[in-house]
Amino acid sequence: MNLYNNTIINYRFNKIKTAIVLFFFFLLLTNHLHAQERIIFSHLSIQDGLSNRNVLSVFQDHYGFMWFGTNDGLNRYDGKNITVYKNDPLDPNSLSNNVVFSMYEGKDGGLWICTVNGLNLYNRDSENFEVFKLKPEAANDMTSNIVMMVTEDSKGNLYAATLMAGIQKLDRNAGNFIPVVRDTTDQSGIDLVMSLFLDQNDDLWYFHTDTGGRVQELKYYKTDSGELKSFHLPYIEPNSAIGDVRGIGVSCGLKDKAENIWLGTADGHLLNFNREKGFFNKIEIDKGHVLISITEGDSANFWIATFGNGLIKYNYKTGEKIQYNYDIADDYSISHDYLLSIYKDRAGIIWIGTAVGIDRFDPYKTPFRTYEHNENDQNSLSNNQVLSIIESSEDPDLLLIGTLDGLNILNQKDGTIKRFTKSALGDDENYSIRDILSAGKGKYWIATLGSGLEIFDTKSSDFKTVLTEPEISHTVRDIVRSEEGILWLGTTNGLVRYDAVKKGIRKFFHLDTSYTREVFEELTKLRNSGQEFGAIENVGNLADTILNVRIKTQTKALVVVTGENVMTHNFRNTKLFDYGWIENEQGEKVWEIDKENTMHAGGALKNRIVVDVVDLKPGNYSLRYISDDSHSTANWNAVPPNDEKHWGIQLYYVTEDEEKIFRGNLLKKDFSDSPPSNNISALYLDSKGLLWIGSTGSGFSIYDLQKDRFTLYRNGPYDKNSLIDNRVAAFYEDSNGLMWIATQGGLNSFD
Incomplete structure (x- = not known):
């Protein structure tokens, strides 16, 4: 919790004298210190949907949503869109106040919002709030209901740090607060608690401000016995930059992963508390500037937000400090030197609340030069999903970049980008480019995900379709050249050899699909000759179908099952979803699928077919077939099989010669002498x-x-x-x- 995130209170309630100080006079510094190492900052502002420029707090919930508490509303960010929550005086279940100091998520997943006028529990289902007031009877006196921050002990007890009422514990059942620690003799009634921590023993550590708005002591409260200890701070220089606040000291606090307590001061120091000896080590970080907020990085690094001098990375083992300041000439610098909050999310990304919005960066990334899509800038990539890249064979300073929406040519010297998209060519469709290969003389072969094989002429900026459906699949993923004029294309419907000189095409298909078509041809002959004597077919979702058949004499039957058999990609396990079997009249299975010996039935790889011969004695039998809730007749969620109608199980009378056709000629072909798949x-x-x-x-x-x-x-x-x-x-x-x-x-x- 940092004190200066709360200084808006002094602006709104001038009767509180010096407990909280107003210094939202945010001015750009004219003297910019440049960072010693490069960090790429990205930014969110009111133009992106933030409800207010001044971001007082940042938090990530267990769903991954980012929450920003501002001077005018609560914001939820899903990585793309921002949802704003504000107070509605006519709605008691709206946010109780628009000034949001901090957020906290309890062990039960409840999200708590601390505001100028009470504590709010967010209801995710109804997207509204349950409000808890310190003094419900003084609902209009917001100074009596200011909650700075909350924390929770191992038993689920929620403790609140307040402006006027010290530390309070929330009674969820009764809906009210119970005083835990009151510690003031000030006639104003101010009993400000900030940076409230719970240690491993569920005891409370906090910083207390009383008469004159001075943070005088670090305090320790044993929750079981009520024992209270105080530890005096070392002398801290007054800071005229934050107004007439004589002797004000601590501006923020942090309990690190090792349970060490660190305090940031108004004169630019860090205080490290030695618990064993009960005193503070004083470390100069940025003399004369307020340390407004701290978060812990890795490798003994702290990230420190200052009020007026940008961001500082401090390594407490080596003492190394690196400064990051706003640079008006760099769009990727920090967006302002007046910072208000800082937070590290679960992925290690650092989020910074500034005077003009949110900044963020990934400290684990190396300093890359970034090129991305900007819909308002024609000198940017046409799409952020980059699928291929190649250096120009004519000019090494030029890169040809294939994206999900067109071709881009980047000039590395001046950073300019030329776009070539379907929309630019008068077509509304996207133009996805998966691979690029030089064709010589300023021309390039283009593999597209939707338009087949094309050739692009850099001199005329023209595209020409060379091959597409029905000649080859319209989706081409890869191109290689084996010799001059001979191209090999990897498509979603087999391998293609293309002779660009003679314009000849040769296609290679996976034999598994080819011989399955032959199986269907033979099955069609059996059906047309009336040899089918039991059939469950055209099966839809969530079926559990039974068909009874009677066998009068010893019968050699061909059983065919088409269904869904999703295999893991290492073929170590398989799982059946839509499948069939045969039972005798005692309910015993006399035939079932060998799930690891299915054939591809065409279409999606999960479409499988089993063709087998079974000897059935005279008696009553049941054909059984079950299906799950997706991918079946008329409800395909992927490409259907070659024969959609016979999704199910069927029986056919076969002669010995017909059995030989299936067992020999069709089911034992060598499919290894073919591409591994058509995809x-x-x-x-x-x-x-x-x-x-x-x-x-x-x-x-x-x-x-x-x-x-x-x-x-x-x-x-x-x-x-x-x-x-x-x-x-x-x-x-x-x-x-x-x-x-x-x-x-x-x-x-x-x-």
Whole structure:
């Protein structure tokens, strides 16, 4: 809690003399000190939806939302949008006051808001507030209901630091406060408690201000016995910059992860309290400037917000200090030198409440030069999702950048960006560019996610469609060149070889899909000849279907089940969602799916088909089929199978010759001599002229261009030396000729 976050009180209630000081006279400093290391600050302001420029407090709840307490309203930020909560005099369940000092989340997830006029508990379901007043009978006398901050002990007791009433404990059931510590002899009645902490023993540590607005002592209160101890502060120089507040000392406080207590002072010092000896170590940080708020970083670093001199990083082990000040010439500097609050979220990002809004930065990031989309600036990227990048073959200062919405050319010398988007070309659709490859003479091959293969001429700024549906998939993810004029395209519908000179196309499909189509052709013959004698088909969501069939003589039956069998990408486990089986009249299963031996049924990879032959004795049988709440007939949430109608289970009479067709010719093809899948994720041509083909979930293949032969590699369920994961993202060949395969489950090398 820092004292100067609360100085707005003096502005609104001049009858309180010197307990809280007004110094929101925020002026830009004319003398800017430049940081010794680069930090990229991003900013939020009233133009982004903040209710007020002056951000007094920052907090992150367990859902990840950021909350900003301002001089005029509470703000919730979801990373994109800001929602503002304000007091409505006609609504008793609105925020009790618009001046928000601090926020706190209890162990039960309740979010508490401390304001000038009471404590508020936020109701997430109804998005309103339950209000607790220190003195409900004095509802209009807001000075009697000022709550600075709250904290909670291990038993769930909530303690409040107040302006006029010392430390109070909230009785949730009764809806009122119970005095815990009152410590004032001042006729004004001021009993200001700030920077309230609970230690590991649930005892209270706090800083107390009494007569004259002076923070005189650090105090320790044992909650079990009521014992109260005081520790006097060392002398602190008066600071004329904050007004006529004689002897005012502590401006903020922090209990670090090691339970050490640190105080920031109005004259620019840190006081480190030695509990064993009961005295303070005084460390000069920024003499003459108020240390307004402190948060703990890592590696013995504190981030200290000052009132008038920017941000300071201080390492208490080495004594190193680094200053960060506002720079009018740098859009990525801190936005103001008058800071009001500072906070570190769970990801380690530092949020700073300033006189003009919110600043934030990630201390773990290195100082990158950032290029991003700005809808009000044509000299910015067309989209922030960058999918590909290549250096110009004509000018090394130019970079061609493919984004989710068009091509950008960045001039590294002057930082200018030229955009080439569908909207700029008179088309409203987005223009996603996944890969770029030089075609020579200022032209570039463009792999798009929606328009197939195109070629771009930098001299004329023209795009020309070369290949798209129905010739190839309109989604092309990768391009490589094996020799002059020969391109290899990785698409969402197989591998494509394109001869750019002769304009010839050769397509390579995964054989799993090809022979499944043959299976369906043979099944169609059986249906047309009337050999189907039991069928559950066109199954929708949440089905549990039973079909009874009677077998009069010993019968050889072909059983076909089409359903949803989601496999993990390392094929170590599978999970059935939509599937069928056969029961006898005793309810015993006589046939069920071998879930690890299914075939792809076309469409999405999770569409699976099982074709098997079963011998059935005379008797009564039940076909059973169940489905879950998604991905079924008329409710597909992904690409449906080749044969949508027969989603279910069917039985067919078959002869011995027909059985041989299925068992031999159709179900035992070598699908390893094909691309790993029709959904190609990555291509790479190595130094030996071998083409490496990665897939989104079926491993990878190596294609020998000379022998016209594919070799498939996948994760083996019991082979520790196989591919670690079947979701392949990229390939790379190092200087020793060793291949590296990047997957979503780890990294493999391949020798």
